[in-house]
Amino acid sequence: MVNLAKRHTTVSVERATLRLAGLSGADHERVPWVNHLVDRVRQDVGLEHGVALPVWDALRRGDAPDLTTLAQKAAGGAVTFRLPEGKDATAAGKAARTAISRGVRTIDRQRATRDKLIARHGDPKQKPWIYLIVATGDIYEDIPQAQAAAREGADIIAVIRSTGQSLLDFVPEGATREGYAGTYATQENFRLMRAALDETSKELGRYVRLTNYASGLCMPEIATLAGLERLDMMLNDSMYGILFRDINPIRTFVDQRFSRQIHARAGIIINTGEDNYLTTADAVEAAHTVTVSQLLNEYFAKEAGLADWQLGLGHAFEIDPTVPDSFRLELAHALLARTLFPDAPLKWMPPTKHMTGDIFRGYLLDGFFNLVGAMTGQGILLVGMMTEAVVTPWLSDRDLALQNVRYVLDAAGGLTEDFHPPREGLIQTRARQVLREAIDLLQEIVDDAEETGDPALLAAIADGTFGAMKRPPTKGKGLDGVARKAPGYLNPATDLLSEGSDR
Amino acid sequence: MNPPPRTEAQETRNKSRQHVGQRRMEDALPGELSLHEESPLVRPYGDTTGDGMVQISFTLPVPHDKRAEGAALQLAAKMGMSPAILVHAKSIAPSFTFFVVYGAVTHLVDLREVEVVERDFDVLSARDTNALIRKRLRRKLVVVGACIGTDAHTVGIDAILNIKGFAGEKGLEYYREMAVHNLGAQVPIPELVNAAHDLRADAVLVSQVVTQKDAHIHNTTAMSAAFREAFPAGKVPLLIVGGPRFEEGSAKELGVDRIFGRGTTPGEVASYLVHAMIERPKGKSA
Structure with missing residues (x-):
């Protein structure tokens, strides 16, 4: 691959x-x-x-x-x-x-600036870091909301992109005020938001991180802009675009490799999108596909030069709450991820699929989600909103959600110390079962290769192994933008990134 | 920042109880809500019939102080809450205060004036649906589904179409007599129209979840217009939209044949398709 x-x-x-x-x-x-x-x-x-x-x-x-x-x-x-x-x-x-190389050096300088600011202002005092989403569609509306969210306790601000940007084969320009369910990722929007959060970091004495999305057809360009404008985290999954956006597999793997080389260089933490497997399939049945995806994401990330501390591997609290023992199963899955990737800052994502609009019940569910996060030592906690599936979060929704997180972390944050489920108990047994299923699936993928001649993973994606979606390498959006390199192909950017040099 | 004085809240609550008690006696007038017989006039129910109790929460863009609390009560009064009890007020940003208010509403609800879109077709089993299609249509019923515009939330369309289904019911792909084509997310409208044309679709199902800036309304009207333009009158496939935020009575306005809301099951959609295609064929009005 x-x-x-x-x-x-x-x-x-x-x-x-x-x-x-x-x-x-x-x-x-x-x-x-x-x-x-x-x-x-x-x-x-x-x-x-x-x-x-x-x-x-x-x-x-x-x-x-x-x-x-x-x-x-x-x-x-x-x-x-x-x-x-x-x-x-x-x-x-x-x-x-x-x-x-000037651009590469700008990325290096921005990384050094981040290190300096973190040394000056400090990292969040608690783990997990609290991750909040802003999504108004208008960058000038996003800025005060992001600053308010940071003041209320958010350590990481994610600006959701406008729905549909992933399928644009260009990056929009300038500051934008029009977007659907999110704000366009543009270089100017990145710059404006980072500058605003730098101010807030100074005011709060805590470096507030900024997140956006390097996914879709412009993954390499958006990663580059993120590096140039000192974004701190980027959503960047190795297969999400293929499976959920029907982007051509080869296009995705090529784009992904370049974008990850940039992220590695820029000191950006990537966030992978395993939550998506659970929102489209049953969270118990599909638990092992999350593990497989995490392993694949880890492999492709390390190959591109990312270190463990940069791997925000994803997983989510999406088991149907009416399933008996659902909380114990969630604990088992979360603990499995934590144990498999001890040095990665795992990203723990809240319930969405079983948020029914009953905000009171949803608030309790989010509390249990936070508790799993605290008990299993997750690195990044995406704050769940009780109004999920109802409205884009209101100011008060965010405040209540943060109170929920703070209460759970203050009350039970130290539980990681005491929480060692017994070997023969349900939690460990379940974790072993999921791991075994994950290994079986990987074996199935490897065995698949011999028939087709394509790389094993490509063949597996083609015949619907993941998320039950068949994505052959000859189809999908963006295929016409792929070219096989000729002898004598030159790209100084990939050379500089692979060599680690800056001239 | 101070919590509302406990005693004051208590006092108001007591007052409210007395008030409710008095009003309930007044309510026993002819034509008004009665406690002992079923009436078309109802009030919200807290813990006593006719108490009219509701709870609301909201944020005002003012710093938390006595004036803010007064403002919250003023709003509650204007919304018909009398008396209103301010049970919680909290500063949530330098110049915003969050309130929770309980109180009795003075409004009555008249059940006779409520309009409901009743289901005008019978829900059939998958087996009966298949049998009807086989017997009456004598070919497969072709269904094309998609999320249109920028909407990438396929949850709805997948719940209806995928074999896996929803709420314990199998999706339309499971129906032997239906040929289902799920085009997936973010399908441009012209592409949907072409696919419907090429596949000779009997019905087009569109799911719209994103509602920011009324995207679901704009997308739906654009879609129905495109279909009316591309197909001769009377030959337009059945247009069906689904999503959590449509008003069920607005199908005509949006130019579609049917709207399905939150909680719709695949079986309901399948039954409607059979009803519309076979029991009451479309050409009738053309």
């Missing part, structure tokens, strides 16, 4: 590379210049050599004084790209590396 990812590039990887070199902005129809430039290069010489050589060759030949002008001229059809050879290629490659 990794080899497959290494053998291909995508339009979004190439656009991310141009963004590292400093190309931003969009035309009057809000089509980003990176899209224009990559499309024109692709038209003239194809994508398989990467855009770096043709683009910096054109700059060297004096077609334009800078990247933005080049993109503008290219959009108007005033530039023809060629694939440089020999000395021209060497020189273009060098110039590209110089330009792109």
